[in-house]
Amino acid sequence: MVRRREPLPSINELCVATVDKIFDLGAYVKLDEYGGLEAYLPWNEVSSKWVKNIRDVIKEGQKIVVKVIRVDRKKGQVDVSLKRVAETERKRKLKEWKRENRAEKILEVVAKRLGKSLDDAYRDVWLKLEEAYGDVMTAFEEVAIVGEEVLRKVGIPDEWITGLLEEIPKHIKSKQVKIDGRLTLTTYEPDGVYRIRELLKNLVDMAGDEIRVRVYSEGAPRYRIELIGTDYKVLENKLASLVKAAESLSRKLNVNFSFERVKFG
Numbered sequence: 001m002v003r004r005r006e007p008l009p010s011i012n013e014l015c016v017a018t019v020d021k022i023f024d025l026g027a028y029v030k031l032d033e034y035g036g037l038e039a040y041l042p043w044n045e046v047s048s049k050w051v052k053n054i055r056d057v058i059k060e061g062q063k064i065v066v067k068v069i070r071v072d073r074k075k076g077q078v079d080v081s082l083k084r085v086a087e088t089e090r091k092r093k094l095k096e097w098k099r100e101n102r103a104e105k106i107l108e109v110v111a112k113r114l115g116k117s118l119d120d121a122y123r124d125v126w127l128k129l130e131e132a133y134g135d136v137m138t139a140f141e142e143v144a145i146v147g148e149e150v151l152r153k154v155g156i157p158d159e160w161i162t163g164l165l166e167e168i169p170k171h172i173k174s175k176q177v178k179i180d181g182r183l184t185l186t187t188y189e190p191d192g193v194y195r196i197r198e199l200l201k202n203l204v205d206m207a208g209d210e211i212r213v214r215v216y217s218e219g220a221p222r223y224r225i226e227l228i229g230t231d232y233k234v235l236e237n238k239l240a241s242l243v244k245a246a247e248s249l250s251r252k253l254n255v256n257f258s259f260e261r262v263k264f265g
Contacts, residue, residue, distance in 0.1 A: 002100040003122060004033050009068045009078060014085065014093040015039075019062045022054055029066065029080065033097070037078065041066065045081035058082070065090040088205055096135065103136040106171055110163035125164070128154045138214055140164075141228060144172040179235045180262035183215075183223045183246065187255040195253040202249060203242055211238050224262070 066080035207213035250257035
């Protein structure tokens with residue numbers, strides 16, 4: 001089970017949860033990424049529409065995506081909402097969660113081969129790659145393209161590098177190509193951070209399933225966008241369409257926009 005650095009989630013964080021117990025006035029769910037931490041889902045946060053019975057919307061054992069709406073850190077209590085999760089957010093979160101589970105399985109195989117525990121794997125590998133790449137599967141995909149330098153530059157121990165180089169190709173196709181671009185985004189709106197974040201999230205959502213898109217900050221106001229796939233021409237066409245869409249959206253959000261291509265590496 002994928003683990004988070006913090007013992008409790010943050011307000012507005014999206015979490016994958018398993019419905020545990022359902023009552024007339026709400027339900028209890030277990031947050032998968034927080035060691036099965038119990039959270040409360042009030043009946044009025046189950047659906048934006050009126051429902052006669054909560055069980056018409058959710059069932060015990062069902063996997064759902066919820067948004068954290070209250071956290072009592074002293075008591076360790078968390079309240080969540082189902083109705084506040086947009087469909088695009090739900091799909092994005094489930095995709096991220098599935099990728100994280102794939103990455104953890106790869107790491108678990110290597111740990112077992114080395115006679116290490118999963119705690120060792122998280123300490124020596126996972127947290128370092130997560131900090132550097134945002135998510136560990138992205139790092140593993142980068143390893144499949146670039147090689148061991150991806151692991152060495154973030155300080156992964158040699159024994160783990162050897163094991164990962166052996167295991168990663170079994171799960172990830174190495175015949176991939178990558179193209180890069182740089183976005184410069186600025187705005188003087190008081191909620192500018194959220195406007196820029198919305199623009200970047202839309203870029204990732206528009207990519208589709210065949211092409212992997214990674215967007216990260218190089219230091220505001222510059223943001224790197226990377227597209228990874230199996231065909232340069234397809235990637236170039238997709239990048240052009242994404243840039244066009246981003247430029248259009250930036251005007252609606254009142255965000256100043258510029259773009260430049262960046263050579264691989």
